[in-house]
Amino acid sequence: MAETRLRVLLDEAEIxxxxxxxxxxxxxxxxDWTVVALLQGAIPFTxxxxxxxxxxxxxxxxxxxxxxxxxxxxxxxxxxxxRADISRAIEGRPALILDDVFDSGRTIAYxxxxxxxxxxxxxxxxxxxxxxxAMGEAIDAIGWDAxxxxxxxxxxxxxxxxxxxxxxxxxx
Numbered sequence: 001m002a003e004t005r006l007r008v009l010l011d012e013a014e015i016x017x018x019x020x021x022x023x024x025x026x027x028x029x030x031x032d033w034t035v036v037a038l039l040q041g042a043i044p045f046t047x048x049x050x051x052x053x054x055x056x057x058x059x060x061x062x063x064x065x066x067x068x069x070x071x072x073x074x075x076x077x078x079x080x081x082x083r084a085d086i087s088r089a090i091e092g093r094p095a096l097i098l099d100d101v102f103d104s105g106r107t108i109a110y111x112x113x114x115x116x117x118x119x120x121x122x123x124x125x126x127x128x129x130x131x132x133x134a135m136g137e138a139i140d141a142i143g144w145d146a147x148x149x150x151x152x153x154x155x156x157x158x159x160x161x162x163x164x165x166x167x168x169x170x171x172x
Contacts, residue, residue: 006169018143023052039066041100041155045128080110091119100155102127
């Protein structure tokens with residue numbers, strides 16, 4: 001197996017700064033909100049952002065929604081599938097949807113419609129990374145505008161590998 005070469009694009013310190021800025025940007029998210037992490041990629045981002053909310057005295061409910069459109073490919077299949085639904089009632093509550101990467105907009109659009117159908121009063125969507133080709137559904141907050149490279153780390157993977165890297169890198 002050939003060695004994969006990674007080029008660091010955003011280090012841990014810069015990620016931490018951007019998380020703090022996002023927590024300030026999303027100031028309306030408070031104890032009445034439910035934060036919905038889109039699995040699997042948004043786990044590190046969600047954990048960091050939830051801790052930033054806690055440091056600000058805000059304690060939203062956490063839940064997750066496992067949507068899949070990539071499987072182990074490097075491009076979206078174009079079809080979003082629910083692998084596991086949220087576990088808490090969302091009816092009558094606003095929801096903040098967190099994703100790792102915003103590119104086609106399909107996943108965010110699907111998550112918004114899904115949560116609204118379950119009774120959410122409104123949705124905001126935030127992704128840590130926005131790719132240059134991002135289109136479609138609007139996004140309410142972004143942590144970082146990334147290059148078009150295939151990215152790994154900080155929740156993003158290549159067929160299940162590299163999700164645990166504490167930084168974001170491009171595969172050369």
